[in-house]
Amino acid sequence: MAATTAALVGATGGAGTTRTCLELASALAAAGDDVAVFDAAYDTQGLARRLSGRLSLDATALVTDEADSPLAEGLVEYTPAPERAALDTETLPDSGRIACLPARAPFERLARAKTAEAAQELARRIEEAANRFDAVLIDTPPLGSNPAVAAVTAADRAAVVTPASQRGVDAAQTLRGRLQDVGTSADAVLAVDRDGAGEFPDADADAVVPQFSAAAPGALESARGVEAIMTAVDAVYDRELGLQLADGGLVDRVASLRER
Numbered sequence: 001m002a003a004t005t006a007a008l009v010g011a012t013g014g015a016g017t018t019r020t021c022l023e024l025a026s027a028l029a030a031a032g033d034d035v036a037v038f039d040a041a042y043d044t045q046g047l048a049r050r051l052s053g054r055l056s057l058d059a060t061a062l063v064t065d066e067a068d069s070p071l072a073e074g075l076v077e078y079t080p081a082p083e084r085a086a087l088d089t090e091t092l093p094d095s096g097r098i099a100c101l102p103a104r105a106p107f108e109r110l111a112r113a114k115t116a117e118a119a120q121e122l123a124r125r126i127e128e129a130a131n132r133f134d135a136v137l138i139d140t141p142p143l144g145s146n147p148a149v150a151a152v153t154a155a156d157r158a159a160v161v162t163p164a165s166q167r168g169v170d171a172a173q174t175l176r177g178r179l180q181d182v183g184t185s186a187d188a189v190l191a192v193d194r195d196g197a198g199e200f201p202d203a204d205a206d207a208v209v210p211q212f213s214a215a216a217p218g219a220l221e222s223a224r225g226v227e228a229i230m231t232a233v234d235a236v237y238d239r240e241l242g243l244q245l246a247d248g249g250l251v252d253r254v255a256s257l258r259e260r
Helices: 017-030 107-113 116-130 146-154 166-181 222-235
Strands: 005-012 035-039 098-101 135-140 157-165 188-193 207-210
Touching: 005 017, 005 116, 005 146, 005 222, 017 035, 017 098, 017 135, 017 188, 035 116, 098 207, 107 116, 116 135, 116 146, 116 222, 135 146, 157 166, 157 222, 207 222
Parallel strands: 005 135, 005 157, 035 098, 035 135, 157 188, 188 207
Antiparallel strands: none
16 A cells, blocks of 8 residues: 655754655645645644644644544645746646644643643544545654654654754664654655755765755755655655656656665
């Protein structure tokens, strides 16, 4: 069975996990998928800052006080139209939707959302989304809380998101061990290249994601970005999107670092 749910886990704080989730979601939507993005990083609440409009029920409410409410009541459409300058738009299917479940809550509810019982409810919500969406991405903080453990154990696959630096190499290795401690493993490592080095030093990564200069989503603006994000989707979901470039060529994914 093809993977539907994927937890993207930050190896460090500020690794770029939220941005990477949105870039992958944008590429999947361009291929016609309906995508859900969950925020399990309750403390930083980074996904909420990417959204506009009023939030009614957030992720923490749906796993605590509003556990009986429909998932749809907490979902917010991610509406910024991505610039797809690098893609042949005539070959694209109808775009899928991106629906986000952000976290934005007072401290008291944040604390209750981190209990073991609330984490079990988060796992149920992930399963619920998997039945309604083609793909589910979970923005997951470094493994050290009940919601993070629930995300990586409930998802079909787990991917480590880490800086493309020596610090990132060390952090990714530590996170691999922690994933094993909770009974799962890292299916992929995505290195976020903030410094433009173009590689992950001293270790293998399944994809190196550039630090895009444009606001998210920005991966589909250049052939290099499309190549990187398609390689990342393949690493996370074991799936080839087959997006076509504007010049008529298919993306050359031979550059995937897994083949080094």
